Amino acid sequence: MARVAIVTGGTRGIGEAISLALHEAGLTVAANYAGNEEKARAFTERTGIQSYKWDVSDFDACMAGVQQVEAELGPVDVLVNNAGITRDGTMKRMSRSMWDEVIDVNLGGCFNMAKAVFVGMSERKFGRIVNIGSINGQAGQYGQVNYAAAKSGIHGFTKALSQEGARAGITVNAIAPGYIDTEMVAAVPPEVLEKIVARIPVNRLGKAEEIARGVTFLCAEDAGFITGSTLSINGGQHMY
Numbered sequence: 001m002a003r004v005a006i007v008t009g010g011t012r013g014i015g016e017a018i019s020l021a022l023h024e025a026g027l028t029v030a031a032n033y034a035g036n037e038e039k040a041r042a043f044t045e046r047t048g049i050q051s052y053k054w055d056v057s058d059f060d061a062c063m064a065g066v067q068q069v070e071a072e073l074g075p076v077d078v079l080v081n082n083a084g085i086t087r088d089g090t091m092k093r094m095s096r097s098m099w100d101e102v103i104d105v106n107l108g109g110c111f112n113m114a115k116a117v118f119v120g121m122s123e124r125k126f127g128r129i130v131n132i133g134s135i136n137g138q139a140g141q142y143g144q145v146n147y148a149a150a151k152s153g154i155h156g157f158t159k160a161l162s163q164e165g166a167r168a169g170i171t172v173n174a175i176a177p178g179y180i181d182t183e184m185v186a187a188v189p190p191e192v193l194e195k196i197v198a199r200i201p202v203n204r205l206g207k208a209e210e211i212a213r214g215v216t217f218l219c220a221e222d223a224g225f226i227t228g229s230t231l232s233i234n235g236g237q238h239m240y
């Protein structure tokens with residue numbers, strides 16, 4: 001039987017490329033999304049991959065979402081925690097709700113989703129969890145104390161959970177993407193983006209498929225000795 005994967009935020013951007021890559025690798029994929037119905041419907045029509053709506057920052061919704069996926073597709077073997085948001089602003093302008101939202105979705109979502117699948121993976125003695133961090137969690141970024149803290153937290157979360165999963169055959173790894181050409185980066189003003197690209201040694205933005213390549217590598221059957229690691233995919237911009 002094909003392995004079952006959940007990709008959070010899996011219907012557009014980097015998540016869409018991850019869903020497609022895992023599907024092409026032979027897995028049965030459930031692509032989660034938050035509320036952009038139009039993109040989710042178009043994605044499912046185009047790819048045949050089922051999409052499921054729930055908010056990863058809502059603990060009960062994650063439990064119910066995983067239950068639904070397991071009832072329809074089978075036990076979850078692979079979890080890719082990709083859903084993420086930004087609410088940028090300098091400390092002076094950052095409100096408490098901008099902080100909470102980013103922490104709750106980016107970092108809280110990883111806890112909620114891992115909590116929902118971890119016991120089942122342990123019982124079946126197999127699991128692959130990949131958390132999408134960020135170069136800005138490794139290096140920090142002006143105007144992003146919330147996002148940098150959440151993404152940096154993901155890297156600590158990964159190292160801790162990998163120790164708990166190791167004996168049960170569950171690997172837990174992170175990918176730290178650099179700047180990737182998605183709608184999230186399209187929101188960055190062009191003059192700022194130009195300066196960012198000038199600092200990337202390969203001299204371009206990354207492609208979503210280049211992150212997906214790392215995910216399929218870490219989720220492979222023969223990747224069982226790779227755990228607790230962070231794979232930086234950033235065109236050489238930051239060497240951690």
Ligand code: NDP
Nearest residue numbers: 009013014033034035036055056083084134179180182184
């Ligand atoms: P996009 O904004 O293009 O897509 C975000 C995805 O996450 C969407 O599918 C969205 O669903 C989903 N999502 C957002 N909030 C929630 C939520 N509360 N519950 C469930 N799903 C949610 O982002 P990217 O593809 O650019 O980024 C993907 C990941 O990669 C993020 O974690 C991001 O932080 C990280 N990253 C991105 C970089 C980049 O350069 N783009 C660089 C480094 C890291 P919906 O469609 O319904 O809105």
